[in-house]
Amino acid sequence: MTPEEETEFRRRQRGRNLALGGLLVFLAILFYAITLVKIGS
Amino acid sequence: MTSATARPLPAEWRDFFALTKPRVMTLVIFTGLCGLLAAPGHIHPVLGFTAILCIALGAGGAATLNQWWEAGIDAGMKRTAGRPIPSGRMAPTNARDFGIALSVASVLIMGLGIGWLAATILLVSILYYAVVYTIWLKPRTPQNIVIGGGAGAFPPMIGWVAVTGHVTLMPVLLFAIIFMWTPPHFWALALFIKSDYAKVGIPMMPVVRGQASTRKQILAYTVLLVPIAGAPWFIGETGAIYGVTALALSLLFLALSLPVAFRRSEDGDAMKPEKRLFAFSIIYLFALFAALVVDRIAAHQGIFA
Structure with a gap:
């Protein structure tokens, strides 16, 4: 791997990790909200 | 490395x-x-x-x-x-x-x-x-x-x-509306877009059965769409806001499909009626479903708890 490829590799990896992390945080908040609604009703 | x-x-x-x-x-x-x-x-x-x-x-x-x-x-x-x-x-x-x-x-x-x-x-x-x-x-x-x-x-x-x-007649009717709407929507597009489906072996209607048959089938589905789109009103599940909007939209859809059904296109044809029908088909679906929601809100049935 050339240094340029290495940089690109890391950039894409970081982008995917951020997307996945954001998704997990979103789901955690959603499940919390669903639980509150279900307990409340 | x-x-x-x-x-x-x-x-x-x-x-x-x-x-x-x-x-x-x-x-x-x-x-x-x-x-x-x-x-x-x-x-x-x-x-x-x-x-x-x-x-x-x-x-x-x-x-x-x-x-x-x-x-x-x-x-x-x-x-x-x-x-x-x-x-x-x-x-x-x-x-x-x-x-x-x-x-x-x-x-x-x-x-x-x-x-x-x-x-x-x-x-x-x-x-x-x-x-x-x-x-x-x-x-x-x-x-x-x-x-x-x-x-x-x-x-x-x-x-x-x-x-x-639970599943009642209304959700089935909503299903039927989109089901009937899709063929004229897509085939209108297929008539004026030169696609390479034939090359990859996907049998698209205009290629397999020809233009004339496709045009007749577009008309058949738009005719069927009129009573189905009006059905929620006829059976009393919606009010006149939806009913009148649905009938007006469906009859306009039908009117736009008539010139498409009864003409043939030559090479270099601008395909105006087909493009108009396709563009309207998108407006049709958005307006029809929006009318359904407006009708429900107007009937004061409440939306959210």
């Missing part, structure tokens, strides 16, 4: 997003939301949001599985050759696993959060699109668009059932 040189670049997250066909999903979200808002009864906004999210995730999963299966076909057509898998930006197995993960997650969250009837219909719609349509019938029959339209017809039904918890 020699061992690392063979390592392929990981696909970008944008390519995963592209696999879910975001543009098709806007229509899925809109019709699903309208089904949910028009249904009698109450649903908590958080649960309503979850139901729509699951419909969208399921549609994205099915679209992804469709592109995984059709990567070879897509590679042979100009319009689709740039998609993530045929262009080589993503490994096919990654797309397959992503599609399965989206589908399974959408059905499970729908089942646990909303209800298992809505989840079951969602599962059926995903399997219908990914297996019955994509794998089985699309490459085998020129009626493939009619069958594919069935997949697009599920969202408002699922949105409705998410609220009511």
